[in-house]
Amino acid sequence: MTTTPERIDSAMLHPELRVECDPDAIIRDGHRLDHAEGTSKPLLPAPEPQPRGAKVRGNRPIDQQEAAARFIAATEHEKMHDERLWDLRQKRDRAMHGIPEWEELRSLASAIKEHTLTHLDEYLGQFEANARSNGIHVHWARDAAEHNKIVHGILRDHGATSLIKSKSMLTEECGFRHYMASVGIEVIETDLGERIQQLDNEDPSHVVVPAVHKLRTDVAEVFSHTIGTDPGNTDVHYLAEAQREATRPLILKADAGMTGANFVVAETGTFVVCTNEGNADLSANVPKLHIASIGIEKIIPRLEHLAVLVRLLSRSALGSPMTQYTSHFRGPRAGGEMHVVLVDNGRLGLDEFWTSLKCIRCGACMNTCPVYRRSGGLSYGATYSGPIGLIIDPTFNARKYSNLPFASSLNGSCTNVCPVKINIHEQIYAWRRVLVKQHEVPLAKKAAMKAAGALLSQPAAYRAAIAAADTALAHLPRFVIYNGLNAWGKHREVPHPPEQTFHSWYRANRGVKQ
Numbered sequence: 001m002t003t004t005p006e007r008i009d010s011a012m013l014h015p016e017l018r019v020e021c022d023p024d025a026i027i028r029d030g031h032r033l034d035h036a037e038g039t040s041k042p043l044l045p046a047p048e049p050q051p052r053g054a055k056v057r058g059n060r061p062i063d064q065q066e067a068a069a070r071f072i073a074a075t076e077h078e079k080m081h082d083e084r085l086w087d088l089r090q091k092r093d094r095a096m097h098g099i100p101e102w103e104e105l106r107s108l109a110s111a112i113k114e115h116t117l118t119h120l121d122e123y124l125g126q127f128e129a130n131a132r133s134n135g136i137h138v139h140w141a142r143d144a145a146e147h148n149k150i151v152h153g154i155l156r157d158h159g160a161t162s163l164i165k166s167k168s169m170l171t172e173e174c175g176f177r178h179y180m181a182s183v184g185i186e187v188i189e190t191d192l193g194e195r196i197q198q199l200d201n202e203d204p205s206h207v208v209v210p211a212v213h214k215l216r217t218d219v220a221e222v223f224s225h226t227i228g229t230d231p232g233n234t235d236v237h238y239l240a241e242a243q244r245e246a247t248r249p250l251i252l253k254a255d256a257g258m259t260g261a262n263f264v265v266a267e268t269g270t271f272v273v274c275t276n277e278g279n280a281d282l283s284a285n286v287p288k289l290h291i292a293s294i295g296i297e298k299i300i301p302r303l304e305h306l307a308v309l310v311r312l313l314s315r316s317a318l319g320s321p322m323t324q325y326t327s328h329f330r331g332p333r334a335g336g337e338m339h340v341v342l343v344d345n346g347r348l349g350l351d352e353f354w355t356s357l358k359c360i361r362c363g364a365c366m367n368t369c370p371v372y373r374r375s376g377g378l379s380y381g382a383t384y385s386g387p388i389g390l391i392i393d394p395t396f397n398a399r400k401y402s403n404l405p406f407a408s409s410l411n412g413s414c415t416n417v418c419p420v421k422i423n424i425h426e427q428i429y430a431w432r433r434v435l436v437k438q439h440e441v442p443l444a445k446k447a448a449m450k451a452a453g454a455l456l457s458q459p460a461a462y463r464a465a466i467a468a469a470d471t472a473l474a475h476l477p478r479f480v481i482y483n484g485l486n487a488w489g490k491h492r493e494v495p496h497p498p499e500q501t502f503h504s505w506y507r508a509n510r511g512v513k514q
């Protein structure tokens, strides 16, 4: 048995009362004095407060670096987040190695999505016709405002005042919960992670695991304020069960249910929802009214294409062969009503970034991204975070999200893991060029890039500058390098200069004149 500091404390403070079989136990007159043991134990340190996300101030550019620095400073959160997501990445790798035809699947998936996206009108029309003949009401929404109004109209027509819903990034994109609150409709999230985020008044920080940035202590605190759990009890089973008990009655009495969709099949007029908690099935099946909000890019031509994409989705997301629930919805159940709202919200205007619409929201690019893993999804201050978010977010608002494409090392790991072969890091780089052209990059950064460009195009000047920088880094006091003028060094450490540069090594060892 190991000797912990707690055991030493209690033994030293009450040596005469120590019980042999349990060194922590303190017995007097045959009774165990739990309170005395408690006083002998050092108090547990207070849990680390949860770092909050980026400050959002209207249309002003989101300062992702500032929020990331706060996340990194919360060392327990940063370590847990990094490890948890890297674990998902490793599980994904193991799952991938179990499928010899993995690369073939990726190419197929990419081809299916590209073909569909270049024939959107044809397949969406086919879906609409087939869905209508299945008894589904089909609506079209140009943007977020139109989507919210359509859903509100359906709910109003049915006299519905409460709605249970499963996780949907599209509804986050549309600011749906806030809109529903403004028109007096109660929305209850049924996905556990999403419910945690709703109760904490925060957006999801990850497309698959929305509360992945939270420690158990954070969840215990949120639940203690909102559903009255014991704030000191951080047991995951206790917390999950408490949430289940609190939410089930709301689910049973809700007037309507809402889901998103992972895939929409044109040839059958059906849609498919993949979850691991079965919560989408509750949202869809408990109330008689089912509304599905779906981005137009979710369409695929045929059921056989679904097999390719489903095999890739869960393996890429969580490293599991498939999601616990893969539910196909074909039409309303007896006595019920089903509505599908197909939403554009800027998807048709993506121009050179259109292939980002191939995304199946598996989150693999986030799990592998060194910047995302260490800065947390909420540091992006946007609906979509991580590598794919750097492409999608500026399409909504280039000014507000102008800093995001720079929150990447462009190492390409995101592109390598993407199951539908989106050239993510190249698109991030392309966004940087677009933002410079649109004058959405700060003047100081622009000037620095221009100077760097000039330097890099002249080898002699570049080598002289490197030598000077190495000498400066080795000898100058820290405050000279890290001061207010060095914006780059505000959130980063400059690496130690090597003893020898490649050029000097090459000259010394190969004797070739440079």
Ligand code: SF4
Pocket (backbone or CB within 6 Å): 316, 358, 359, 360, 361, 362, 363, 364, 365, 366, 388, 414, 417, 418, 419, 420, 421, 422, 424
């Ligand atoms: S971009 Fe690719 S890796 Fe990232 S979430 Fe979408 S499908 Fe997954």
